[in-house]
Amino acid sequence: MTKKRILSGMRPTGKLHIGHLSVLHNWINLQDEYECYFMVADWHALTTSFDETEGIEQSIFDMVVDWLAVGLDPEKCALFIQSNVKQHAELFLLFSMMTPLSWLERVPTYKDQIDSFKEKGKDIRTYGFLGYPLLQSADILLYQASAVPVGEDQLPHIEMTREIARRFNFMYKEQIFPEPKGLLGKTKLLPGIDGRKMSKSYKNEISISASKDEIWEKVRMMTTDPARIHKDDPGHPEVCTVFKYQQIYNEDEVAGLEEICRKGEIGCFKCKKILAGKLDEMIAPIREKREALADDPQKVYDIIREGNKRAEQRAQETMELVHKQMNI
Ligand code: TRP
Numbered sequence: 001m002t003k004k005r006i007l008s009g010m011r012p013t014g015k016l017h018i019g020h021l022s023v024l025h026n027w028i029n030l031q032d033e034y035e036c037y038f039m040v041a042d043w044h045a046l047t048t049s050f051d052e053t054e055g056i057e058q059s060i061f062d063m064v065v066d067w068l069a070v071g072l073d074p075e076k077c078a079l080f081i082q083s084n085v086k087q088h089a090e091l092f093l094l095f096s097m098m099t100p101l102s103w104l105e106r107v108p109t110y111k112d113q114i115d116s117f118k119e120k121g122k123d124i125r126t127y128g129f130l131g132y133p134l135l136q137s138a139d140i141l142l143y144q145a146s147a148v149p150v151g152e153d154q155l156p157h158i159e160m161t162r163e164i165a166r167r168f169n170f171m172y173k174e175q176i177f178p179e180p181k182g183l184l185g186k187t188k189l190l191p192g193i194d195g196r197k198m199s200k201s202y203k204n205e206i207s208i209s210a211s212k213d214e215i216w217e218k219v220r221m222m223t224t225d226p227a228r229i230h231k232d233d234p235g236h237p238e239v240c241t242v243f244k245y246q247q248i249y250n251e252d253e254v255a256g257l258e259e260i261c262r263k264g265e266i267g268c269f270k271c272k273k274i275l276a277g278k279l280d281e282m283i284a285p286i287r288e289k290r291e292a293l294a295d296d297p298q299k300v301y302d303i304i305r306e307g308n309k310r311a312e313q314r315a316q317e318t319m320e321l322v323h324k325q326m327n328i
Pocket residue numbers: 007008009010011041044135136139140148150154
């Protein structure tokens with residue numbers, strides 16, 4: 001029996017942070033059940049960073065190393081680079097001929113992103129940025145994927161992909177494209193160390209490969225209950241970032257910690273030490289695997305080359321069907 005296919009991707013933001021782990025675990029859990037394609041979306045990165053491409057090769061490499069270190073298995077899934085599989089560009093172009101402009105203009109993130117870049121003094125109202133969700137639709141449909149494991153923020157893009165699939169199938173009289181579903185993992189939203197969304201741009205992230213010292217440095221800076229001045233002041237864990245982390249990474253002890261925090265029987269320093277220990281336990285194996293891979297870059301490049309090849313073969317199969325239906 002042939003397996004169903006999934007495709008997913010991430011923009012190359014360089015080394016990943018622990019907020020990415022829940023999506024990655026979602027990918028890893030699907031490796032056996034599906035034929036998997038995982039892609040570095042470097043063209044998507046260009047839609048907003050077209051003027052800052054100098055670090056991109058390193059970012060791609062670092063991200064693939066993190067994928068492998070966390071546990072994606074290149075024997076089971078094709079790990080590849082979007083820009084190395086030119087069929088993505090071709091399908092994007094063909095879709096662009098049949099996609100009403102209004103579909104792209106009404107994507108909820110479109111105007112929001114333009115505004116937030118404008119605040120930073122950057123105008124991203126380009127043709128390419130408008131096409132961001134359409135390029136993503138091409139990424140997915142190129143593999144005739146039936147599902148796409150992503151975070152919740154990506155669901156509007158999956159919905160758009162379903163509409164494109166329907167339109168193409170209807171227009172060219174053949175059910176070439178399945179309508180893919182979004183597969184959400186059990187995402188626990190992880191705040192950054194200052195309590196805001198974890199993001200490199202806020203510098204509030206903890207890297208997937210942080211050293212023991214770096215972990216402590218980040219945990220030491222975490223925001224806690226501001227009402228606690230002395231270590232025996234009663235605490236309010238519900239407003240504390242350290243506590244949110246304890247809930248996720250220290251399930252065994254969290255109930256006890258909550259109780260002694262409320263009674264003022266533990267100081268924040270000690271509570272942070274406990275958390276840092278837990279995070280180090282989680283990160284240490286990833287860090288070790290990462291170091292071994294980073295010492296052998298050739299191996300990583302070989303994995304990518306092989307992934308590109310597998311992706312391209314599969315992509316070409318779809319393009320042949322597309323050509324036939326479109327008479328070109
Ligand atoms: N837009 C996705 C993100 O920012 C990245 C992406 C590009 C993607 N192409 C994709 C995700 C295809 C899933 C499927 O995270």
